[in-house]
Amino acid sequence: MAAxxxxxxxxxxxGGGGDGDSGSGSGPGGLxxxxxxxxxxxGAGEGSVNVVSxxxxxxxxSTDKSVDWVTGFEQETGCQVNNxxxxxxxxxxxxxxxxxxxxxxxSGDASLRLIYGGDVAPVNTDLISNYKxxxxxxxxxxxxxxxxxxxxxxxxxxxxxxxxxxxxxxxAPTSWxxxxxxxxxxxGKITAYDSxxxxxxxxxYLMKTKPELNIKNPYALDDTQFQAAVDLLKQQNELIGExxxxxxxxxxxxxxxxxxxxxxxQVIANLTKADKAPVEVVLPTEGATGWSDTWMISAKAKHxxxxxxxxxxxxxxxxxxxxxxxxxxxxxxKLSCAETKDANHCDTFHAEDExxxxxxxxxxxxxxxxxxxxxxxxxxxxSAWTQAWTTVKG
Amino acid sequence: MSTLGSYLHRRxxxxxxxxxxxxxxxxxxxxLGALAVLLVSAFWTVNGFTGETVREFSLxxxxxILAEEVYRAxxxxxxxxxxxxxxxxxxxxxxxxxxMAKVASARSRHWLVIAILTPLWASYLVKAYAxxxxxxNGGPVDTLLGxxxxxxxxxxxxxxxxxxxxxxxxxxxxxxxxxERLPDSLLEASADLGARAGRTFRTIVLPILIPSVFAGxxxxxxxxxxxxxxxxxxGGKTQLLGNVVYANIGAANNLPFAAxxxxxxxxxxxxxxxxxxxxxxxxxx
Numbered sequence: 001m002a003a004x005x006x007x008x009x010x011x012x013x014x015g016g017g018g019d020g021d022s023g024s025g026s027g028p029g030g031l032x033x034x035x036x037x038x039x040x041x042x043g044a045g046e047g048s049v050n051v052v053s054x055x056x057x058x059x060x061x062s063t064d065k066s067v068d069w070v071t072g073f074e075q076e077t078g079c080q081v082n083n084x085x086x087x088x089x090x091x092x093x094x095x096x097x098x099x100x101x102x103x104x105x106x107s108g109d110a111s112l113r114l115i116y117g118g119d120v121a122p123v124n125t126d127l128i129s130n131y132k133x134x135x136x137x138x139x140x141x142x143x144x145x146x147x148x149x150x151x152x153x154x155x156x157x158x159x160x161x162x163x164x165x166x167x168x169x170x171x172a173p174t175s176w177x178x179x180x181x182x183x184x185x186x187x188g189k190i191t192a193y194d195s196x197x198x199x200x201x202x203x204x205y206l207m208k209t210k211p212e213l214n215i216k217n218p219y220a221l222d223d224t225q226f227q228a229a230v231d232l233l234k235q236q237n238e239l240i241g242e243x244x245x246x247x248x249x250x251x252x253x254x255x256x257x258x259x260x261x262x263x264x265x266q267v268i269a270n271l272t273k274a275d276k277a278p279v280e281v282v283l284p285t286e287g288a289t290g291w292s293d294t295w296m297i298s299a300k301a302k303h304x305x306x307x308x309x310x311x312x313x314x315x316x317x318x319x320x321x322x323x324x325x326x327x328x329x330x331x332x333x334k335l336s337c338a339e340t341k342d343a344n345h346c347d348t349f350h351a352e353d354e355x356x357x358x359x360x361x362x363x364x365x366x367x368x369x370x371x372x373x374x375x376x377x378x379x380x381x382x383s384a385w386t387q388a389w390t391t392v393k394g
Numbered sequence: 395m396s397t398l399g400s401y402l403h404r405r406x407x408x409x410x411x412x413x414x415x416x417x418x419x420x421x422x423x424x425x426l427g428a429l430a431v432l433l434v435s436a437f438w439t440v441n442g443f444t445g446e447t448v449r450e451f452s453l454x455x456x457x458x459i460l461a462e463e464v465y466r467a468x469x470x471x472x473x474x475x476x477x478x479x480x481x482x483x484x485x486x487x488x489x490x491x492x493x494m495a496k497v498a499s500a501r502s503r504h505w506l507v508i509a510i511l512t513p514l515w516a517s518y519l520v521k522a523y524a525x526x527x528x529x530x531n532g533g534p535v536d537t538l539l540g541x542x543x544x545x546x547x548x549x550x551x552x553x554x555x556x557x558x559x560x561x562x563x564x565x566x567x568x569x570x571x572x573x574e575r576l577p578d579s580l581l582e583a584s585a586d587l588g589a590r591a592g593r594t595f596r597t598i599v600l601p602i603l604i605p606s607v608f609a610g611x612x613x614x615x616x617x618x619x620x621x622x623x624x625x626x627x628x629g630g631k632t633q634l635l636g637n638v639v640y641a642n643i644g645a646a647n648n649l650p651f652a653a654x655x656x657x658x659x660x661x662x663x664x665x666x667x668x669x670x671x672x673x674x675x676x677x678x679x
Contacts, residue, residue, distance in 0.1 A: 094643075
């Protein structure tokens with residue numbers, strides 16, 4: 001208990017004041033991490049592994065014949081990979097709570113919720129031989145470890161981008177202002193990500209354009225800042241044609257021209273281009289929200305050996321390079337940079353460029369204790385974000 | 395066996411109990427039980443951070459629903475969509491059913507019934523996605539109306555259109571069944587006695603028609619009120635009650651709040667059924 005109370009650095013100081021055992025931990029609101037044992041050895045595979053992942057993270061050649069880092073793993077380990085694609089972090093958390101899945105590629109706005117909810121187990125990184133090659137800058141971060149204990153292996157990171165139809169949107173946009181402009185010529189054909197975490201995109205835009213609001217971190221919003229972001233999104237709602245969380249829906253909408261401008265991931269742009277639609281992506285000048293993902297193992301994993309084998313495989317140089325190129329993100333394994341088909345991939349996606357990633361605000365779960373360190377105000381927590389998102393959509 | 399038989403024969407109440415216990419058990423446990431769990435969990439809350447359900451009585455969910463304007467707007471929009479879909483289905487179904495029951499020959503009648511039923515053979519999702527393609531920018535509907543962007547596109551109108559298409563058979567069939575029970579001789583007698591078409595319709599057809607239409611409207615209204623898939627596919631940014639429930643279960647993992655929202659359509663349907671019952675439509679089911 002003492003070790004737990006020592007606290008995660010950024011979350012510490014917000015604990016205490018709780019009652020009894022459950023209230024003395026280091027987590028937000030005095031939550032403590034459930035005591036779970038980590039694996040001590042990896043035995044033979046159980047024959048299958050159930051995976052929850054982002055679209056494009058687990059490819060077995062069925063989307064594109066040349067994109068396959070699953071079949072080899074299945075043949076080598078005998079672990080049949082059953083993949084379930086989730087559209088949002090909330091969906092991932094909900095799926096992991098069922099206990100049906102062994103591993104998950106959780107982003108920073110899901111990982112802590114999973115850890116404190118007791119849904120994922122600590123990971124014994126000694127059992128994962130590729131862990132030593134992971135960039136040090138990605139290890140033991142606030143979103144993938146607690147008190148120096150890793151809860152998963154870093155997968156990769158990247159930024160949410162702005163996609164547009166080159167035949168309709170001219171000149172090419174350079175600012176997120178394009179999706180918030182009330183006088184936009186593309187009214188009714190703008191799209192946005194259908195998740196409460198999208199409020200951070202509005203906050204990021206306000207951070208750069210309305211300095212008087214004094215937003216320091218788009219995930220730490222007090223009442224005034226939060227209201228400003230929500231108001232901006234309500235105004236944006238007039239411009240929106242449809243919100244997307246299903247990536248296939250966005251591909252189809254951009255292909256048909258129902259959507260011509262809006263937030264996206266690189267992998268969606270790749271799929272849309274593969275469908276011969278004239279689209280391009282840009283990282284706007286304001287910077288962007290983004291993700292740093294972690295493969296985590298369920299506390300109730302029915303196939304723990306296969307899960308460990310999978311976590312080792314997915315961050316191996318070849319597989320990690322494959323995902324990074326297909327999804328369009330920076331790999332987590334430093335040896336991956338030598339394995340990418342495009343020799344410049346790691347440079348293009350700033351794999352080792354910490355200054356670049358300082359501009360990217362990784363998805364993080366908003367908490368009542370402000371993440372930017374303010375103690376004189378209370379910030380809006382994630383449940384407030386969720387309910388505000390319903391009011392934004394109207 | 396015969397002793398048991400004669401034993402039961404002498405006790406009609408016990409006989410009845412034995413006969414009804416299985417279906418009653420099913421009704422109580424599976425149906426009312428599920429509703430009860432829904433109602434109870436609507437008073438729980440969820441820890442916003444870990445997503446664990448907090449099993450303590452709280453009115454917070456209902457306070458939010460009543461305080462936030464958006465839930466009123468979504469409720470009214472959902473009822474509006476359900477009413478519009480029902481209205482469109484009635485307008486289309488009554489002449490169609492009248493033709494089938496009274497005008498078409500007995501032979502073609504069977505074929506017409508089969509034709510009405512065929513759309514039900516295809517999967518709901520396939521039909522909804524087909525409409526997404528039809529209504530896409532520059533899709534067939536746009537082309538018919540004169541080029542990309544001239545069609546209705548995705549949105550509230552598309553939702554009403556597709557739901558009306560999906561639920562039309564559920565309106566035609568009860569209306570057809572009602573009209574079929576109306577003997578032709580009654581219509582002839584009315585004419586023989588000098589009533590004009592309008593009066594015959596008012597006094598003979600309408601009393602049979604109204605309960606059948608109400609019976610059909612129970613299907614179209616409740617199916618539209620609970621729908622969340624069609625609106626996701628062709629509704630653009632529109633959200634209905636079903637989407638809010640789904641978002642709270644699937645995305646936000648807030649089961650208690652979803653349960654609280656889900657009580658709204660239940661309440662609306664109860665009010666609707668009570669209203670319909672007074673028209674005598676429930677005897678037509």
